[in-house]
Amino acid sequence: MSISKASSDLRVDDIEKTDEKADAPALDAHYDPAFVSRTLRKVDWRMLPLLGFLYAVALVDRTNLGIARTAGMQVDLKLYVGERYSIASMIYFIPYILLQIPGNIVVRRLGARTWLTICIAGWGAAQLGMAFVPTWGYLVLCRVFLGVFEAGFFPALVFIITTWYKRHEVQKRLASFYLISIVVGAFSAIFAYALTLMKGLGGLNGWSWIFAIEGIITIILGILTWLFVPDFPDKSRFLSVEERKMILDRVEADRGDSIPDEMTMAKLIKHLTDPLVWAFCYMFLASTVPAYAIGFFITIILFGMGYSETDALLLTAPPGVVAAMSVFFFAWISDKTKLRAPWLAVQNVMCIIGLVVAAYAKQNGARYVGLFFVNMGASGCVPGVLAYSSNNMTGHSKRSVQTACIVAAGGVGGILATTVFKQTDYPRYITGMWVTIGFQFGMIIMLGITTFVLHRRNKLRRAGKIGPLEGQEEFYYTL
Numbered sequence: 001m002s003i004s005k006a007s008s009d010l011r012v013d014d015i016e017k018t019d020e021k022a023d024a025p026a027l028d029a030h031y032d033p034a035f036v037s038r039t040l041r042k043v044d045w046r047m048l049p050l051l052g053f054l055y056a057v058a059l060v061d062r063t064n065l066g067i068a069r070t071a072g073m074q075v076d077l078k079l080y081v082g083e084r085y086s087i088a089s090m091i092y093f094i095p096y097i098l099l100q101i102p103g104n105i106v107v108r109r110l111g112a113r114t115w116l117t118i119c120i121a122g123w124g125a126a127q128l129g130m131a132f133v134p135t136w137g138y139l140v141l142c143r144v145f146l147g148v149f150e151a152g153f154f155p156a157l158v159f160i161i162t163t164w165y166k167r168h169e170v171q172k173r174l175a176s177f178y179l180i181s182i183v184v185g186a187f188s189a190i191f192a193y194a195l196t197l198m199k200g201l202g203g204l205n206g207w208s209w210i211f212a213i214e215g216i217i218t219i220i221l222g223i224l225t226w227l228f229v230p231d232f233p234d235k236s237r238f239l240s241v242e243e244r245k246m247i248l249d250r251v252e253a254d255r256g257d258s259i260p261d262e263m264t265m266a267k268l269i270k271h272l273t274d275p276l277v278w279a280f281c282y283m284f285l286a287s288t289v290p291a292y293a294i295g296f297f298i299t300i301i302l303f304g305m306g307y308s309e310t311d312a313l314l315l316t317a318p319p320g321v322v323a324a325m326s327v328f329f330f331a332w333i334s335d336k337t338k339l340r341a342p343w344l345a346v347q348n349v350m351c352i353i354g355l356v357v358a359a360y361a362k363q364n365g366a367r368y369v370g371l372f373f374v375n376m377g378a379s380g381c382v383p384g385v386l387a388y389s390s391n392n393m394t395g396h397s398k399r400s401v402q403t404a405c406i407v408a409a410g411g412v413g414g415i416l417a418t419t420v421f422k423q424t425d426y427p428r429y430i431t432g433m434w435v436t437i438g439f440q441f442g443m444i445i446m447l448g449i450t451t452f453v454l455h456r457r458n459k460l461r462r463a464g465k466i467g468p469l470e471g472q473e474e475f476y477y478t479l
Helices: 012-017 033-063 065-076 084-090 093-098 100-110 112-132 136-151 153-162 167-196 206-228 241-255 265-272 275-304 309-314 317-337 341-360 364-391 396-420 430-462
Strands: none
Touching: 033 112, 033 136, 033 153, 033 167, 033 206, 033 241, 033 275, 065 084, 065 167, 065 206, 065 275, 065 309, 084 136, 084 396, 093 100, 093 136, 093 396, 100 112, 100 153, 100 396, 112 136, 112 153, 112 206, 136 153, 153 167, 153 364, 153 396, 167 206, 167 309, 167 317, 167 364, 265 396, 275 309, 275 341, 275 364, 275 396, 275 430, 317 341, 317 364, 341 364, 341 430, 364 396, 396 430
16 A cells, blocks of 8 residues: 555555565454354344433433423422532532542553443442432432442443444444434433322332432343443454454454554553544533433423423434434534544534524524424534544554543533533523533644644655554554
8 A cells, every 4th residue: 555645534445455474363254254244233223222321311310400491390399499410410520530640540450341230230320219208409419429429331331342343333323323323312211201190109209219210220231231231342242253353353444453452641642642542532521411411401401491390301312313314414424534533523514503403583483493403413513523542543552542532522522511500690501502612613723633633644644754553553544
């Protein structure tokens, strides 16, 4: 392959056409295509549905506070006093942010199955405890424990998925499990409404039953995780020896990191001082501000439009369903074109349009349409940024640190979303809307910067003016 060839900034196709060195790993061409497809489907079906459902439950469990508030918790726990609701929402993210990197270091030592089981069962117990809190102070305590146990889940989940696939197979997989979570999350309000009809049973109010039933479901899923979730490719047991070798060979040929490298303090410092890591962190933060704002406040915003409690809960579902379709479309076109940044920018623009309409439109119908656009734009950016990031790094140690930092930045986005949408700005939340718009414009600027930097590095590498990118001889950045 000629390094001066400049028809594309990422020449994976060229890499796969290059003659191998004698000791190079086998590429796809050395395997029966039917065998490759069959094995990938086996991995997909074993991993994505359960992980997608688990992530959906995680999102529901962390954001169902808004639904419970509408269903009577605000009165029972006096959340209307000051900023109690914002504090209870925000406090979750403090341990969630602080424990990201430790969680991703632990997951390699304990194994994916054990670590995920601990996380899921733990946050299920915290969720169950929220059903029985007598005051808002105990609610805050349960939210802290929820953050502690959920902290290790999402970065480990993304870390695991990205170790199984080649770079331009990743976003469709991330989008698939995220799509599952969006659909489940969209109907969670309807499910929650059904649970509120249990009001009075066992002396509990309707909002308590939301936490009780969803907590029990989460604990059961923790047990299923122990039984069915696969580990890392090099440790997996559900594949044959030949299937496992093929998976590892494909990853090695694509980015040269199929075998885990050991984490050291020097590597940790090196990864944390890489400016690209923090660029991706900002992008994920900017993506999660509107995503969390929708999760925590869509029911409240609809209620503020004058809809009844029942209608507000039911109307949260359609924007989520449409967002799921949008997520899949942008994942498909992003993988097909092997481009990330341009499609992320398109979704940022969609989100900005939706925020302006939701904030300033006079008619409720128009504001509701605006919420569709916010949901579509924000939801697609979450897996998009994760794929953009994972495509531009190699090595398990960097993957674990970078993924943890990015998800921690998402936690900061959650704090911002829960604090800039203030009770005093109800029902239109103009301040929160403009802060969120500002982050979307900031992300568009950051996408422009990373595109310029990565394009220039690829160009210099092809001209032979710099050494191997990310320590891999045939690696080029994805734009």
